[in-house]
Amino acid sequence: MSVNRTELVAAVAERSSLTKSQADAALSALQEVLVDSLSKGEPVKVTGLLSVERVERAARTGRNPRTGEEIQIPAGYGVKISAGSALKKAVAK
Template identity: 55%
Template structure:
Protein backbone atom coordinates (compact mmCIF):
# COMPACT_ATOMS: atom_id res chain seq x y z
CA UNK A 1 0.00 0.00 0.00
CA UNK A 2 1.38 3.40 -0.97
CA UNK A 3 0.80 6.47 1.14
CA UNK A 4 -0.60 9.32 -0.96
CA UNK A 5 0.13 12.95 -0.14
CA UNK A 6 -3.34 13.28 1.42
CA UNK A 7 -2.73 10.17 3.53
CA UNK A 8 0.67 11.51 4.61
CA UNK A 9 -0.82 14.86 5.60
CA UNK A 10 -3.63 13.17 7.54
CA UNK A 11 -1.21 10.85 9.38
CA UNK A 12 1.15 13.68 10.29
CA UNK A 13 -1.75 15.87 11.46
CA UNK A 14 -3.01 13.05 13.69
CA UNK A 15 0.48 12.37 15.14
CA UNK A 16 1.28 16.02 15.84
CA UNK A 17 -2.14 17.38 16.76
CA UNK A 18 -1.77 19.99 14.01
CA UNK A 19 -4.35 20.91 11.42
CA UNK A 20 -4.21 19.29 8.00
CA UNK A 21 -3.80 22.76 6.48
CA UNK A 22 -0.71 23.48 8.60
CA UNK A 23 0.79 20.07 7.85
CA UNK A 24 0.10 20.47 4.13
CA UNK A 25 1.92 23.83 4.17
CA UNK A 26 4.84 22.19 5.98
CA UNK A 27 5.02 19.31 3.47
CA UNK A 28 4.99 21.82 0.61
CA UNK A 29 7.73 23.92 2.24
CA UNK A 30 9.83 20.82 2.96
CA UNK A 31 9.54 19.62 -0.65
CA UNK A 32 10.57 23.08 -1.91
CA UNK A 33 13.54 23.13 0.48
CA UNK A 34 14.74 19.73 -0.76
CA UNK A 35 14.37 20.78 -4.41
CA UNK A 36 16.15 24.12 -3.87
CA UNK A 37 18.99 22.47 -1.93
CA UNK A 38 19.55 19.81 -4.56
CA UNK A 39 19.52 22.48 -7.27
CA UNK A 40 22.28 24.35 -5.37
CA UNK A 41 24.31 21.15 -4.90
CA UNK A 42 23.68 21.01 -1.15
CA UNK A 43 23.04 17.74 0.66
CA UNK A 44 19.92 17.30 2.82
CA UNK A 45 20.19 14.75 5.62
CA UNK A 46 17.77 13.43 8.22
CA UNK A 47 20.12 11.27 10.33
CA UNK A 48 19.03 7.65 10.52
CA UNK A 49 16.27 8.16 7.95
CA UNK A 50 17.56 9.42 4.61
CA UNK A 51 19.82 11.76 2.71
CA UNK A 52 19.32 13.45 -0.65
CA UNK A 53 22.09 14.94 -2.76
CA UNK A 54 22.96 15.98 -6.29
CA UNK A 55 25.60 13.84 -7.98
CA UNK A 56 27.61 14.52 -11.14
CA UNK A 57 27.36 12.12 -14.04
CA UNK A 58 30.23 11.92 -16.50
CA UNK A 59 29.71 12.03 -20.25
CA UNK A 60 29.42 8.55 -21.69
CA UNK A 61 28.54 6.57 -24.77
CA UNK A 62 25.23 4.75 -24.85
CA UNK A 63 23.21 2.71 -27.27
CA UNK A 64 19.73 3.39 -28.62
CA UNK A 65 17.84 0.20 -27.67
CA UNK A 66 15.45 0.53 -30.60
CA UNK A 67 18.04 0.93 -33.35
CA UNK A 68 21.27 -0.23 -31.75
CA UNK A 69 22.86 3.05 -32.83
CA UNK A 70 25.67 4.42 -30.63
CA UNK A 71 24.86 7.80 -29.07
CA UNK A 72 26.85 10.28 -26.97
CA UNK A 73 25.26 11.11 -23.63
CA UNK A 74 26.48 14.46 -22.27
CA UNK A 75 27.67 15.01 -18.69
CA UNK A 76 24.95 16.08 -16.30
CA UNK A 77 23.57 15.69 -12.83
CA UNK A 78 21.37 13.15 -11.07
CA UNK A 79 19.83 12.81 -7.62
CA UNK A 80 20.98 10.24 -5.08
CA UNK A 81 18.63 9.25 -2.28
CA UNK A 82 20.17 7.06 0.42
CA UNK A 83 18.33 5.23 3.18
CA UNK A 84 19.58 5.77 6.72
CA UNK A 85 20.24 3.04 9.27
CA UNK A 86 16.85 3.29 11.02
CA UNK A 87 15.01 3.17 7.69
CA UNK A 88 17.04 0.14 6.58
CA UNK A 89 16.35 -1.60 9.88
CA UNK A 90 12.60 -0.98 9.50
CA UNK A 91 12.64 -2.73 6.12
CA UNK A 92 13.94 -6.02 7.55
Template identity: 55%
Template sequence: MALTRNDVVARIAERTGNPATEVAATLTALQELLVESLREGQAVRLTGLMTVERTDRAARTGRNPRTGETLEIPAGHGVRITAGTALKDAAKG
Protein backbone atom coordinates in the same frame (compact mmCIF):
# COMPACT_ATOMS: atom_id res chain seq x y z
CA MET B 1 -0.16 -0.16 -1.46
CA ALA B 2 1.69 3.14 -1.23
CA LEU B 3 0.76 6.07 0.95
CA THR B 4 -0.20 9.18 -1.01
CA ARG B 5 0.69 12.70 0.02
CA ASN B 6 -2.86 13.14 1.39
CA ASP B 7 -2.47 9.94 3.45
CA VAL B 8 0.81 11.19 4.89
CA VAL B 9 -0.68 14.59 5.73
CA ALA B 10 -3.70 12.99 7.43
CA ARG B 11 -1.57 10.60 9.50
CA ILE B 12 0.87 13.27 10.62
CA ALA B 13 -2.01 15.60 11.51
CA GLU B 14 -3.60 12.84 13.56
CA ARG B 15 -0.35 12.02 15.41
CA THR B 16 0.65 15.61 16.13
CA GLY B 17 -2.73 17.21 16.66
CA ASN B 18 -1.83 19.92 14.13
CA PRO B 19 -4.33 20.92 11.45
CA ALA B 20 -3.90 19.14 8.11
CA THR B 21 -3.39 22.49 6.36
CA GLU B 22 -0.33 23.23 8.54
CA VAL B 23 1.08 19.74 7.96
CA ALA B 24 0.58 20.11 4.20
CA ALA B 25 2.32 23.50 4.28
CA THR B 26 5.23 21.96 6.19
CA LEU B 27 5.59 19.16 3.64
CA THR B 28 5.50 21.71 0.83
CA ALA B 29 8.24 23.71 2.58
CA LEU B 30 10.35 20.54 2.93
CA GLN B 31 9.89 19.78 -0.75
CA GLU B 32 10.91 23.32 -1.72
CA LEU B 33 13.97 23.13 0.56
CA LEU B 34 15.06 19.83 -0.99
CA VAL B 35 14.67 21.17 -4.53
CA GLU B 36 16.51 24.39 -3.73
CA SER B 37 19.35 22.58 -1.95
CA LEU B 38 19.81 20.05 -4.76
CA ARG B 39 19.82 22.84 -7.34
CA GLU B 40 22.68 24.46 -5.38
CA GLY B 41 24.54 21.15 -5.05
CA GLN B 42 24.02 20.88 -1.28
CA ALA B 43 23.19 17.57 0.39
CA VAL B 44 20.36 17.41 2.92
CA ARG B 45 21.00 15.08 5.87
CA LEU B 46 18.14 14.13 8.17
CA THR B 47 20.08 12.09 10.71
CA GLY B 48 18.61 8.63 11.22
CA LEU B 49 16.12 9.10 8.39
CA MET B 50 17.87 9.81 5.09
CA THR B 51 20.41 11.75 3.08
CA VAL B 52 19.45 13.36 -0.22
CA GLU B 53 22.25 14.54 -2.50
CA ARG B 54 22.89 15.52 -6.09
CA THR B 55 25.17 13.24 -8.07
CA ASP B 56 27.15 13.96 -11.21
CA ARG B 57 26.86 11.69 -14.24
CA ALA B 58 29.70 11.71 -16.73
CA ALA B 59 29.09 11.97 -20.46
CA ARG B 60 28.97 8.54 -22.08
CA THR B 61 28.29 6.72 -25.31
CA GLY B 62 24.97 4.92 -25.56
CA ARG B 63 23.25 2.80 -28.15
CA ASN B 64 19.76 3.14 -29.63
CA PRO B 65 18.13 -0.25 -28.91
CA ARG B 66 15.99 -0.11 -32.07
CA THR B 67 18.60 0.85 -34.62
CA GLY B 68 21.85 -0.06 -32.89
CA GLU B 69 23.14 3.42 -33.71
CA THR B 70 25.60 4.87 -31.18
CA LEU B 71 24.89 8.25 -29.65
CA GLU B 72 26.55 10.56 -27.18
CA ILE B 73 24.72 11.09 -23.90
CA PRO B 74 25.74 14.41 -22.32
CA ALA B 75 26.91 14.80 -18.73
CA GLY B 76 24.16 15.53 -16.25
CA HIS B 77 22.97 15.25 -12.68
CA GLY B 78 20.94 12.73 -10.74
CA VAL B 79 19.63 12.37 -7.20
CA ARG B 80 20.75 9.81 -4.63
CA ILE B 81 18.63 9.10 -1.58
CA THR B 82 20.35 7.02 1.08
CA ALA B 83 18.27 5.49 3.87
CA GLY B 84 19.30 6.28 7.42
CA THR B 85 19.43 3.85 10.34
CA ALA B 86 15.76 4.20 11.27
CA LEU B 87 14.61 3.37 7.73
CA LYS B 88 17.07 0.50 7.37
CA ASP B 89 15.93 -1.00 10.68
CA ALA B 90 12.25 -0.63 9.69
CA ALA B 91 12.90 -2.43 6.40
CA LYS B 92 14.45 -5.37 8.24
CA GLY B 93 11.17 -5.96 10.00
Protein backbone atom coordinates in the same frame (compact mmCIF):
# COMPACT_ATOMS: atom_id res chain seq x y z
CA MET C 1 0.44 -0.43 -1.83
CA SER C 2 1.95 3.04 -1.64
CA VAL C 3 1.06 6.10 0.38
CA ASN C 4 0.02 9.08 -1.71
CA ARG C 5 0.40 12.72 -0.71
CA THR C 6 -3.15 13.02 0.68
CA GLU C 7 -2.66 9.97 2.89
CA LEU C 8 0.77 11.19 4.00
CA VAL C 9 -0.62 14.62 4.94
CA ALA C 10 -3.46 12.97 6.92
CA ALA C 11 -1.03 10.69 8.78
CA VAL C 12 1.36 13.54 9.62
CA ALA C 13 -1.55 15.69 10.81
CA GLU C 14 -2.85 12.91 13.05
CA ARG C 15 0.53 12.10 14.61
CA SER C 16 1.63 15.69 15.12
CA SER C 17 -1.61 17.35 16.28
CA LEU C 18 -1.47 19.65 13.26
CA THR C 19 -4.39 20.40 10.99
CA LYS C 20 -4.26 18.83 7.54
CA SER C 21 -3.58 22.23 5.98
CA GLN C 22 -0.68 22.81 8.40
CA ALA C 23 0.73 19.35 7.67
CA ASP C 24 0.38 19.99 3.93
CA ALA C 25 2.20 23.32 4.33
CA ALA C 26 5.00 21.60 6.25
CA LEU C 27 5.33 18.94 3.54
CA SER C 28 5.42 21.65 0.86
CA ALA C 29 8.10 23.52 2.82
CA LEU C 30 10.19 20.33 3.08
CA GLN C 31 9.88 19.86 -0.67
CA GLU C 32 10.98 23.46 -1.31
CA VAL C 33 14.01 23.10 0.99
CA LEU C 34 15.05 19.86 -0.74
CA VAL C 35 14.72 21.35 -4.22
CA ASP C 36 16.50 24.60 -3.30
CA SER C 37 19.37 22.86 -1.50
CA LEU C 38 19.93 20.23 -4.17
CA SER C 39 19.81 22.81 -6.97
CA LYS C 40 22.70 24.61 -5.19
CA GLY C 41 24.61 21.32 -4.81
CA GLU C 42 24.07 21.19 -1.05
CA PRO C 43 23.24 17.78 0.46
CA VAL C 44 20.29 17.40 2.85
CA LYS C 45 20.66 15.01 5.79
CA VAL C 46 17.96 14.00 8.26
CA THR C 47 19.91 11.96 10.79
CA GLY C 48 18.55 8.45 11.17
CA LEU C 49 16.09 8.83 8.30
CA LEU C 50 17.81 9.67 5.03
CA SER C 51 20.32 11.76 3.17
CA VAL C 52 19.82 13.26 -0.28
CA GLU C 53 22.57 14.64 -2.48
CA ARG C 54 23.18 15.78 -6.03
CA VAL C 55 25.64 13.60 -7.95
CA GLU C 56 27.42 14.32 -11.19
CA ARG C 57 27.08 11.92 -14.10
CA ALA C 58 29.85 11.77 -16.68
CA ALA C 59 29.14 11.92 -20.40
CA ARG C 60 28.88 8.47 -21.91
CA THR C 61 27.99 6.53 -25.01
CA GLY C 62 24.67 4.69 -25.06
CA ARG C 63 22.56 2.81 -27.58
CA ASN C 64 19.15 3.56 -28.97
CA PRO C 65 17.17 0.43 -27.98
CA ARG C 66 15.04 0.55 -31.15
CA THR C 67 17.77 0.96 -33.74
CA GLY C 68 20.91 -0.10 -31.90
CA GLU C 69 22.52 3.16 -33.04
CA GLU C 70 25.15 4.63 -30.73
CA ILE C 71 24.24 7.93 -29.14
CA GLN C 72 26.18 10.37 -26.99
CA ILE C 73 24.59 11.01 -23.59
CA PRO C 74 25.77 14.36 -22.20
CA ALA C 75 27.11 14.87 -18.68
CA GLY C 76 24.51 15.91 -16.14
CA TYR C 77 23.30 15.57 -12.59
CA GLY C 78 21.25 13.00 -10.73
CA VAL C 79 19.95 12.55 -7.20
CA LYS C 80 21.25 9.97 -4.73
CA ILE C 81 19.06 9.04 -1.76
CA SER C 82 20.55 6.97 1.06
CA ALA C 83 18.53 5.39 3.85
CA GLY C 84 19.44 6.25 7.44
CA SER C 85 19.69 3.76 10.30
CA ALA C 86 16.06 4.13 11.46
CA LEU C 87 14.76 3.56 7.93
CA LYS C 88 17.04 0.56 7.43
CA LYS C 89 15.82 -1.00 10.70
CA ALA C 90 12.18 -0.43 9.75
CA VAL C 91 12.47 -2.33 6.47
CA ALA C 92 14.60 -5.13 7.94
CA LYS C 93 11.75 -6.43 10.11
